[in-house]
Amino acid sequence: NAGVMQNPRHLVRRRGQEARLRCSPMKGHSHVYWYRQLPEEGLKFMVYLQKENIIDESGMPKERFSAEFPKEGPSILRIQQVVRGDSAAYFCASSPTGDTQYFGPGTRLTVL
Amino acid sequence: QKEVEQDPGPLSVPEGAIVSLNCTYSNSAFQYFMWYRQYSRKGPELLMYTYSSGNKEDGRFTAQVDKSSKYISLFIRDSQPSDSATYLCAMSSTNSGNTPLVFGKGTRLSVIA
Numbered sequence: 048n049a050g051v052m053q054n055p056r057h058l059v060r061r062r063g064q065e066a067r068l069r070c071s072p073m074k075g076h077s078h079v080y081w082y083r084q085l086p087e088e089g090l091k092f093m094v095y096l097q098k099e100n101i102i103d104e105s106g107m108p109k110e111r112f113s114a115e116f117p118k119e120g121p122s123i124l125r126i127q128q129v130v131r132g133d134s135a136a137y138f139c140a141s142s143p144t145g146d147t148q149y150f151g152p153g154t155r156l157t158v159l
Numbered sequence: 160q161k162e163v164e165q166d167p168g169p170l171s172v173p174e175g176a177i178v179s180l181n182c183t184y185s186n187s188a189f190q191y192f193m194w195y196r197q198y199s200r201k202g203p204e205l206l207m208y209t210y211s212s213g214n215k216e217d218g219r220f221t222a223q224v225d226k227s228s229k230y231i232s233l234f235i236r237d238s239q240p241s242d243s244a245t246y247l248c249a250m251s252s253t254n255s256g257n258t259p260l261v262f263g264k265g266t267r268l269s270v271i272a
Contacts, residue, residue: 089247092259138202146254150202
């Protein structure tokens with residue numbers, strides 16, 4: 048049973064470009080969570096999705112950030128017009144029922 | 160006051176030592192507690208999950224929860240160099256997934272051979 052998969056593992060963007068981060072949950076998991084980890088900081092919750100629905104986006108910045116989890120395919124975290132402050136590791140986690148969360152390897156975004 | 164406080168370390172111990180890692184929290188609504196291990200440039204790996212006060216043991220790892228003091232601990236017995244990692248505590252008020260996990264900043268542990 049493959050774990051949570053994230054790609055790309057590393058992403059470099061220039062200021063003003065768009066970043067798309069993808070997450071494929073573990074098989075059978077319908078709950079997906081996105082977290083951001085800044086250097087020397089803990090993981091900060093961003094958004095919680097189930098298939099085709101955003102359940103909780105209280106941790107998402109109001110502008111430039113969006114997330115989706117379509118019926119088919121991976122969950123996508125999209126950051127428009129990236130700025131240097133968006134440089135961080137972005138982790139996706141999945142859960143079968145919403146209790147224990149299993150994390151992917153993360154995408155490290157660098158904004159030049 | 161932050162919701163979850165965790166000493167960032169670094170903590171350095173000799174191989175074979177008993178390691179004690181701790182978190183305190185301020186939100187009495189937290190009922191579910193987790194410890195994750197994160198190796199450098201990797202994703203967090205779930206180590207322990209508990210929801211009641213008291214101790215839970217799994218191999219060399221023991222998780223302890225004291226809800227009255229709002230204090231949780233992770234003990235590692237017979238520590239090994241392979242235990243060198245950052246340990247993150249996390250907690251939630253429900254187990255339904257509808258409330259997000261709140262993490263501590265993590266404690267960086269080095270076990271020296």
